[in-house]
Amino acid sequence: MSRFIDRLLEGRRERDDDSPRANWQPGSWIAWVAIAAVIAIYLLTGIYTVGPSDVGLVKRFGRYVATVSPGMHYHLPSPIESVVTVNILGVRKEEIGFRTVSPSPNPRYQTVETEALMLTGDGNITHVEMVVQYRVKDAQKFAFNLIDSHVIVKQSAEAVLREQVATKTLDETLTEERDVIAANTMASLQALLNKYESGIVISNVQLQDVKPPKEVVSAFDDVNSARQDKQKLINEADKYSMDILPRARGQAQQIGNQAEAYKQERIKRAEGDTSRFLEVLKKYELGPEVTRTRMYIETMETILPGMTKIILPQGGEGVLKLLDLNQLLKKGATQ
DSSP: OHHHHHHHHHHHHHHHHHSHHHHOOTTHHHHHHHHHHHHHHHHHTTEEEEOTTEEEEEEETTEEEEEEOSEEEEOOTTTTEEEEEEESSSOEEEEESEEEEEOTTSOEEEEOHHHHEEEOTTSOEEEEEEEEEEEESOHHHHHHHOSOHHHHHHHHHHHHHHHHHTTSOHHHHHTTTHHHHHHHHHHHHHHHHHHTTOOEEEEEEEEEEEEOOGGGHHHHHHHHHHHHHHHHHHHHHHHHHHHHHHHHHHHHHHHHHHHHHHHHHHHHHHHHHHHHHHHHHHHHHHOHHHHHHHHHHHHHHHHSTTOOOOOOOTTOHHHHHHSOHHHHHHHHHHO
16 A cells, blocks of 8 residues: 555656656746837837828728828737828929029029920020929829929920920010919819829919020020010000090090080071061061061161162152252261
């Protein structure tokens, strides 16, 4: 019996000696802690922050899955998930025909002739510099449809600008059509970028400098001077016209008023003469002989004013011999 018990105790000691606790080494727990720390650090790499003017585009195994707003977020660590941030509020700028060497407050610019020189519709060459301002409207299209947004916008803007300049003459490009060219360029460029599904919206297109090439600047200045002299003469002519035309209109109105007054006067006078003639006619019809005599006497008074006149009846030759003409003339003179 005692032997049996001894064998059991020996077997138990053998099992205890073979257990992991018996084989445990002091440095093993450090390895497990290091593995746990590496896993924790790996998981913490998924924490990221999106700026206030940005949005985050989350990709899982390279495929877009979600858009996140500004703030702190978490995604599965790489290579499972990754994030592309896009600034959607900032205004971006592209320069055509020049480059900004030094910004404000002491800006300096460098001309790029290969971009600035363009052919106009009448076969002349002009120098055009332009600035295009744009921002991101659709972050997903902007991030995944474009390889280099700066190259796309710059080359598209230059192509559209050359097309617009080619539809205008040199004089139109340099003077009154500048704003039209800028507006048409902006509309055409936006349509082209929409066709590319770029996710870009054009904010502004401005022609910075439009001038003839430096080789013909002096000749063009002479043309401008002549054009300014022409415009000055036109303005002076317009000024004289604005001064003389109202005066002439006033005189014409005055003459018209006088003519109208004279017309009305003649009409009233004619109407009065007609009325008087009709009255005379009525009286004449009542006594033709008496009226004829009266009219004769009145006519003689009119054509021989201030003279003494002796009226004799018709056929009064015998009466004339009996009259004392001298005394009648004296009497008429005293009257």
